Amino acid sequence: MRPFGFERPETLERAAGIVAAREDRAAPPPLSSAQFIAGGTNMADYMKLGVMRPNLLVDIGRLADPGLRRIAASPDGIRLGALVRMSEAEENADIRIGYPVIAESLQQAASQQIRNMASLGGNILQRTRCEYFRDISWACNKRDPGSGCAAMDGFNRQHAVLGVSDRCIATYHGDFAQALIALDASVETQSPRGGRTMAFSELHRLPGETPHVETQLMADELITLIDIPAKPWARRSHYLKIRDRQSYAFAVASVAVVLDLEDGAVRDVRIALGGLATVPWRAQEAEDELKGGPLDERTAGRAAEAAFAGAMPREHNAFKISLGRQALVRALLETRDMRV
Amino acid sequence: MNEAAPLPKGNMGEPVARIDARLKVTGDARYPADLPVRDVAHAVLVTSPIARGRLTQLHTEAARAVPGVLDIIAAGDVDGELERPQFGNSGSTSIAPLHDRRIWHDGQIVALVVAETFEAASEAAALVRADFQAEEPSSGFGSPGIEIIPAAGASPLYPENPEAGDFDAAWATAEISIDETYSTPTQHHNPMELFSTTASWFDGDVTVNESSQNVTGWKNTLARQLKVDPEHVRVVSPYVGGAFGSRGPMTPRTAIIAHAARRLGRPVRCVVTRKQAYTTQTYRAETRHHIRMGAMKDGRIVAFRHEGWELTSRPDNYVVGGTGTTARMYGYGAVETKVSLVKADRNTPSYMRSPPETPYVYALENAMDEMAVALAMDPVEFRRVNDTMTEPIEGKPFSSRSLMECYDQAAEAFGWNRRTRGIGSMRDGDWLVGMGCATAVYPTNVAPCTARVRLTADGRIRVQSGSHEIGTGIRTVAAQMAAERLGAPFWSVEVEMGDSSLPPAPVSGGSTSTASVCSAVMKACDAIRARLFHAAVTANDGPLSGLAPADLGIADGRIVAGARVEAVANAMERMGVGEIEEYAEFAPEGSSADAIANLYKGKLEMRMGEEGAKVKYAFGAEFVEVRIHRLTRETRVSRLVGAFAAGRIMNPRTARSQLMGGMIWGVGCALHEATEMDRHSARYVNTDLQDYLVPVNADIQDVKVILVEEKDTDVNPAGVKGLGELGNVGTPAAVASAVYHATGKRIRDLPIRIEDLL
């Protein structure tokens, strides 16, 4: 184990300030020598593997601000503090009833033990599970910029088919993020430069030429809140997760659907795809295909075609295109048939 | 009684709970790396990131500078001190990582860092830099540069390919034929308990604490490698957190750690990371199969040909060789088999639960299902037509064979008659339902074994035998045997195992332990009975005086002959002894004269199920129900039913657990398990439990195990057929059969994944 420093500040200002005071404060967050840690289920794991090698850990678990741990439901929507545990959110009655897609995405993630530890903020910022990224003996542009990508011509069954670049094809593996995309959520952040709000769909960045730059955040910027606008029709929302075994596995493909049906016709719909893309992925082409028309297996199939029009498979993951299409059809039909 | 503790039927013992059940479930059982050792130093392995080439230079300066680092041992540092490891018998491989600079496989050990703490050793190990002269590796099947050699004769364990009759002529007469290829992937054991070695020297004697399935074999192997007399080596392994072959042969690490401790003059412990276990421990070899099967329209098979290819390392010829079993499974007519080894830049594979049967019987049984479809026959009836009491290779009778009884009982419990024939004809909403079945088989092997049993006047019994509690319940069934033979309650028996200072027992492999250990315990107990009975009948005034010893029995602490009884304690008092101790050597029929002497030397002589005048096999039948979503095509197993016959069942509870665990493992083999390879670099990719999938609780719904009554007095004195490796054999093919029934897709390459069914 590499030695590292550990700070446990009590205020947001202090937490952000510690990182802002460091020489490499301008580095993209994953490469920064100081790292925030919340539940630690991703950070501690990756430190043990040598993937993350911070000199300083800033534990945000003791920050005093109560808003960070609160689930606040109101007529305007629901606000989730960044330190709310995954298990707290999945058990919350407002979420289960008003936003089933959130509860379902959390319930099917990781294990109960991990969900008891993990925070929502850490969850959306979890890093890829690409096998080549997780073992430091391989070349990996995301971990070690410019070193190459061993997955590109390696065993890439779990890798992404959407949003890929010729530098990186790593999948974004979280589940919760798809629900946030489908619900049109936004996030609030704090840094020594002040607070800002951004659409959740803007938070993650495509790998492009710089797969090590994963989000719009700065190294000294903390996520404080996740804001989900009220949507009465979000009661008809659903998360479908397809995986190689029944539990405790990342998605091979997943779909979050929020559906507004009127007399059998699609008034509005939002769709996000997981396990298939390099970032939480909104399938807008599929949404457009469906809006205003009836929802049946045929129209869902057309939407699914549209969703994967730009997919780029590699040697072992071409099946994800057909699986992704089928999953999208199934998720749409299951959402349509929900009793709300 | 409940489902976990089935009521004993005929020829079955009591379903007593394991001796160590409480320790195990409360976490009190101490595994080797849990044992506190005073002043222990911690070692971490440094392994190679290339699969083939030479180590040219090792840079250790930065590592040595880490505070707390005590020693770094690398190539050249063991010369003259440590003999090279050997492949075979108790050794996993001849690859000698610190003797040679040649890199034979990915993740080969190149150095060992020893430090005051695990953390310091890990930090330093990460700072060791190695330069290599890399060469293009061959990863396995299909890679350029592999070498393919015949298996027959390449290993003493596989002298020849079994065959009978004229295959070509018979094949030409077949009315229906199957000609297909099948494959099984590389699989790793991933036991819950990480691999570890702890070595401590005291006064020239070394004690090694490491989970082992073969303490006597390891003791001798270690002694040779360390260049000391075996008297000075002790291997201790009280509990094993998952064995299944992974702890059968000793890997090169063990002697390296013992050497490091000797060099340092301090105990050394090395706990291997999960990731490094993939490359420094053994694994199940990838296999390919080509099967040709010809049958007549009435279902009789007339010709069977099974050709297998198996992966192994460059230096060692590990042979899986499952045609020995598949060639004898049914009454085929003509049989031809052939096995080849594919040598690549990989570590040497080794045993994993039912090593030959899992891949080979999978291929055969998948082909049987295909043939049943081709014949438009019910797959159970197809097996019935080809069932036989005479094996086809040498024409020997089976000592017992209850295969069709197993099929009938399992089919009944499963509700096989509710299955409708048509592909995709059974549905549950959006889920396609499929039902399938397959045969399970495992040879009844037995090995020489010794045991010591002591009976004390207060009625307590102590059994000692250097076997291994690998989770099977062997301590429990050995206690049951002693309790039964000495007429004592089960709780009065204590059993010591897992220590090379005990009377030697064979490797806990090949499903031999219950048969071998119980036969030896029985013999020792019978010697105690003989002494007691002699004392009872020769007493001047005892109640049993003058009777023939043969007329005596023993029950509830008393020697009995009809209404006449004498307490065992009384007889002992008259004998003037406080205890009676007997040591027994059991050598199975047909063993060599040196069998026991060899056992002491760690050289195993196993008598295989095919040897002798009769063929001795245990059989079972497994039925599986799967559900496959019509759109997204993930396969879930909703029901498993297996019926097994294995001679005398010592304990229906532990037997059921073994078989159930096996069936569940079989689900993993069918749907989840595979170690994936990066073909260009010949390196494993999914080296942890996130990516190497095994079933979790949610994958296993309803599992039913039926113990079929069977009596077989030919197998061994205990009448026991091993069943530890029986349960997993049939499941993969049964799943493939069910998947076919649901979808019409015949999947021949394991594991069966979503992409195969889209």
Ligand SMILES: Cc1cc2nc3c(=O)[nH]c(=O)nc-3n(C[C@H](O)[C@H](O)[C@H](O)COP(=O)(O)OP(=O)(O)OC[C@H]3O[C@@H](n4cnc5c(N)ncnc54)[C@H](O)[C@@H]3O)c2cc1C
């Ligand atoms: C075995 C296993 C299986 C898993 N399976 C799933 C699964 O199926 N689905 C799924 O979605 N997830 C899964 N996960 C991932 C798990 O959900 C994440 O590890 C967890 O949500 C991370 O939360 P945390 O609070 O522990 O984050 P940490 O590990 O503490 O942090 C993660 C990252 O977020 C940063 N960070 C944390 N909080 C903030 C903040 N407020 N502001 C700025 N940066 C922050 C950290 O610096 C770090 O880079 C699995 C994890 C494991 C180990």
Ligand code: SF4
């Ligand atoms: S896919 Fe991305 S994360 Fe994986 S090895 Fe390539 S660059 Fe690294």
